[in-house]
Amino acid sequence: MKIDRRCFLSLGIGATAGTALSPLPWKLMDDISIWSQNWPWTPVPPDGEISYTDSTCTLCPGGCGITVRKIDNRVVKIEGRKNHPVNNGGICVLGLSGPQLLYGPTRVQSPMKNVNGTFQKITWNQALSEITEKLLTIRAEGRSHTVAGIAGSSRGTVPALLQRFLTAYGSPNFYCQSSIEDSFSLSHIQPQNNKTIPGFDLENADYVLSFGTGIMDGWGSPLRMIQAGNAWKTGKTKLIQVEPRLSDTAAKSDEWLPSKPGTEAILALGIAHVILLESLYDQTAINYHSEGFSTWRTAVLAHYHPDKVAEITGIDSRTIITVGREFGHAERPVAIFGRGKGNTPLSLTEMSAVHALNVLVGNVNKTGGVFTLPEPNYISWPEISLDTKAETGLQTKQIAEGGLLHRLPSAIKEAEDSVTLLFVADANPCYTLTDTKEVIRAFKKIPFKVSFSSYMDETATLSDLILPNHSYLERYEDVPVTSGLRNPLIGFTKPIVNPLFQTKHTGDVIISIARAMKGSIGSSFPWENYLQCLKNGLGQHWNPLINNDVVEIKYVPEFEDIPRFAFQIPNDKPQVLLEGNENNMNLTLIPSDSLRLSSGYIGAPPFMMKTLPDTILTDNNTIIQIHPKTAEKLGLRQGCYAILKTPKDEKKVKIHLSQGIGEDIISFPRGLGHTAYDRYLAGKGINFNELIGPVEDTFSGLDVAWGIRASLIKA
Amino acid sequence: MSTVDDKANEIEPFDNKAESTSVNNGNGIAGFTILFFIIGFTASLFIGWIVFPKLLYSKKKQPLDFNHEMHMTLVKNGCESCHFFREDGTYSGVPKLAQCIDCHQEVQGDTGNEALFVEKYVSKGKEVPWLIYSRQPDCVFFSHAAHIKLAKMDCETCHGHIGQSTSLKPYEYNLITGYSRDIWGKNPKNYLGLKTNTYDRMKMNDCAACHMEETGRKSSVSTEKDGCFVCHK
Known part of the structure; x- marks a missing residue:
């Protein structure tokens, strides 16, 4: 008797047979397959009750209506609100990415104090008492005018509260970024001391002449524009796109006129020449809506012959004549202005040259044309009470002359302690202002900076105190929308979810600071909280807004109320000159806007970054587009690296060759190069604003830089 | 010195012995082989049917005990009283605290579980983490x-x-x-x-x-x- 290997083999065979007849292998196989189909580390959103709440998107000036889908108390999706006057169910990639801005890692979760370069959490009581004490001290020293505020917009109750606070405190230094609406307003003579804003009835136009306007790239209210653009296709409206780059708009246009950058005003005057010469203009409408026509007519006829214009703009004179005739003969033609997303102002000459076309053909305040609308001043609050200190402070000159934000950094650098305390609300000047490095340098010189940002943006990271606002999905607020809409709107946001973190509404913070300061400042803020102040300020609009989230401000002008367009006699050089020396920098750098990139105050959320194609960003490198002939001249190839140098800075970029850009022009994506926010956005690409500086319009002083001179050298 | 043939003769008895051993032990080895087969077979069946399911599963206690029978006598609409369909037709599943609170804002009966439920969940507004x-x-x-x-x-x-x-x-x-x-x-x-x-x-x-x-x-x-x-x- 001996146990040998056969016994063990037998044991093994028995074990195998037994195992095969037991559930073990089959169950294991089944379980492993179930496990592999449902990785335990894959997040599965919890199930719950589905609900939809309407609100308004505040992520860009577009003011789209949104419908937020929630599962129990969690926001899972943002959809475009159906039948909304702006977007009628449409939504852009930024709006869609909203939940990431609510739940993402970039939120500031409680008040933070910058202590030697690191942020420490503090309580709201600590934060508010610190700021109140500081403000009281500055005021007691008689330097109330050294407190300044920057807001993302000039409209709405929150910017108005900040401005009201500064006024009651005794500072004239309230600033917000200039826009194309400022240029439009300046090109008109106002019957009253009000601003004129443009409203475009684009849906009813039958011939659209766009001067670099990014109709499909985020101009105005992006979704409304895309929907209008699609309707033009079916309704046979012709779109002519004047732009040096084959943008998405140019690609979708009926005719692309690749003019030389910066020559748009001259082209518009060339087209006006055709209209004038062939008497295609409407004299009655001109008399009704404008002033200074006859002198302007003589100047245009004398200096802007299509042949001459063709030479400067690079657009064939026959094309200019054809476009002029088509525009003149069209029933409802419209010329629209504002490069790219249209956020930067235009020179008064260019604005006037383009809008003159609308005035010439008499489509002002008419169906399918341009409407001159008054600024929607809908907030009705009681008068501000001013004490002597406030009155003295308000008599001082604004730190940045003319109230122009782009002048503020240099003013701060020039005069020591010109700003001792700065509030920043819904704005990110340390990213969005041009010549960013200098802006940051000036910003650092301010002894105390307070940011109200909900997100850890560039300005917040450089601030001394962050008093985080609720996210737009957690708060009540009015959202005034103009953005070239036929009628301005008041949108309304309301809390979709309860605040996730220790944040506070900026309106509430301003009110509590003001009330804590007592005296005339406190009495200028008679409301217990922001909601009460909002309700009071909105007056008759409150009920419609709380029920429907949107109110359209319809305006039928009386004759005497209509602002009159002032024809600007073009000078010898209607172009805005670029910064830089033409001899050593013979290329022109222009920005390119895209719906896939947010270039404003809100940084692109992660989902948006994922949609960027390889022609904008690869391996964290910004891709610039140049014409193959430009590349050949400079010895550059597709995919190679080069040093891009402008008078402001130099950066390493990657080259993409494209026939969709004119020779000697560099197209540079705007909206990259963040240094703050989260790891999904920071360190990706280069900020265009660092490469360009402000160029002031001789008439208005607005920063009208549309590009800069540059050179490219192989890296 | 022996010859090749001698060597052959010397080996022969050994061969015979080897043969006889294998013949003598034949039944024993076969028996062992079968025995080992049966051991392997039975053991693996035991492991596969009895041990494996025990090892594969682990037990957890529900956070609270719940008496369905008793609740069924109190409600009008059977299961759907608590496990209802929402207005949009979706199914609510396990009731949320919001539904329980309708009756259990305060302790109703004298069971320890209810007291625990009110103390631990209702008063804190915390959902019960039921295991489904x-x-x-x-x-x-x-x-x-x-x-x-x-x-x-x-x-x-x-x-x-x-x-x-x-x-x-x-x-x-x-x-x-x-x-x-x-x-x-x-x-x-x-x-x-x-x-x-x-x-x-x-x-x-x-x-x-x-x-x-x-x-x-x-x-x-x-x-x-x-x-x-x-x-x-």
Whole structure:
């Protein structure tokens, strides 16, 4: 008797047979397959009750209506609100990415104090008492005018509260970024001391002449524009796109006129020449809506012959004549202005040259044309009470002359302690202002900076105190929308979810600071909280807004109320000159806007970054587009690296060759190069604003830089 | 010195011995072989049927005990009183605290569980983290409305007589998949796909079999989609 290997083999065979007849292998196989189909580390959103709440998107000036889908108390999706006057169910990639801005890692979760370069959490009581004490001290020293505020917009109750606070405190230094609406307003003579804003009835136009306007790239209210653009296709409206780059708009246009950058005003005057010469203009409408026509007519006829214009703009004179005739003969033609997303102002000459076309053909305040609308001043609050200190402070000159934000950094650098305390609300000047490095340098010189940002943006990271606002999905607020809409709107946001973190509404913070300061400042803020102040300020609009989230401000002008367009006699050089020396920098750098990139105050959320194609960003490198002939001249190839140098800075970029850009022009994506926010956005690409500086319009002083001179050298 | 032949002769007796040994032990080895086969076979059957299921599953206690039977006597609308369909037709599943609070804002009876529930969850506004016996993977689409409202099925068909239970059984879950044992069934014969009641085992084969039996076709009634796509949309 001996146990040998056969016994063990037998044991093994028995074990195998037994195992095969037991559930073990089959169950294991089944379980492993179930496990592999449902990785335990894959997040599965919890199930719950589905609900939809309407609100308004505040992520860009577009003011789209949104419908937020929630599962129990969690926001899972943002959809475009159906039948909304702006977007009628449409939504852009930024709006869609909203939940990431609510739940993402970039939120500031409680008040933070910058202590030697690191942020420490503090309580709201600590934060508010610190700021109140500081403000009281500055005021007691008689330097109330050294407190300044920057807001993302000039409209709405929150910017108005900040401005009201500064006024009651005794500072004239309230600033917000200039826009194309400022240029439009300046090109008109106002019957009253009000601003004129443009409203475009684009849906009813039958011939659209766009001067670099990014109709499909985020101009105005992006979704409304895309929907209008699609309707033009079916309704046979012709779109002519004047732009040096084959943008998405140019690609979708009926005719692309690749003019030389910066020559748009001259082209518009060339087209006006055709209209004038062939008497295609409407004299009655001109008399009704404008002033200074006859002198302007003589100047245009004398200096802007299509042949001459063709030479400067690079657009064939026959094309200019054809476009002029088509525009003149069209029933409802419209010329629209504002490069790219249209956020930067235009020179008064260019604005006037383009809008003159609308005035010439008499489509002002008419169906399918341009409407001159008054600024929607809908907030009705009681008068501000001013004490002597406030009155003295308000008599001082604004730190940045003319109230122009782009002048503020240099003013701060020039005069020591010109700003001792700065509030920043819904704005990110340390990213969005041009010549960013200098802006940051000036910003650092301010002894105390307070940011109200909900997100850890560039300005917040450089601030001394962050008093985080609720996210737009957690708060009540009015959202005034103009953005070239036929009628301005008041949108309304309301809390979709309860605040996730220790944040506070900026309106509430301003009110509590003001009330804590007592005296005339406190009495200028008679409301217990922001909601009460909002309700009071909105007056008759409150009920419609709380029920429907949107109110359209319809305006039928009386004759005497209509602002009159002032024809600007073009000078010898209607172009805005670029910064830089033409001899050593013979290329022109222009920005390119895209719906896939947010270039404003809100940084692109992660989902948006994922949609960027390889022609904008690869391996964290910004891709610039140049014409193959430009590349050949400079010895550059597709995919190679080069040093891009402008008078402001130099950066390493990657080259993409494209026939969709004119020779000697560099197209540079705007909206990259963040240094703050989260790891999904920071360190990706280069900020265009660092490469360009402000160029002031001789008439208005607005920063009208549309590009800069540059050179490219192989890296 | 011996010759080659001598060597051959010397070896012969050894060979004979070897042969006789193998003949003598033949029955013993065969017996051992069979014995070892049986040991291996039985042991693996034991492991596979008895030990393995015990090792594969672990038990958890529900955060609170719950008496379905008692609640059923108090409500008017049977199961749907608490496990209701929402207005949009979706199924609410396990009740949320909001529904319990309607009656249990304060302690009603004298059970320790209720007192614990009010103290630990109601007063703190915290949801009870119930362990759900019938939780399905996220990749499965299942509509209660289609089964209850459209096909007029009873809750018991799939969930058993849980409405008559006086306490909650321990939650047994699979250590690999994390899903409840109720899916696979507890009775050994369920492992072979055999069952007495519909709710004994609720694997996807059981769904498919029932669908075939009830509708006479493999495709979904509402979407007309076939095979896997009936549930894995």
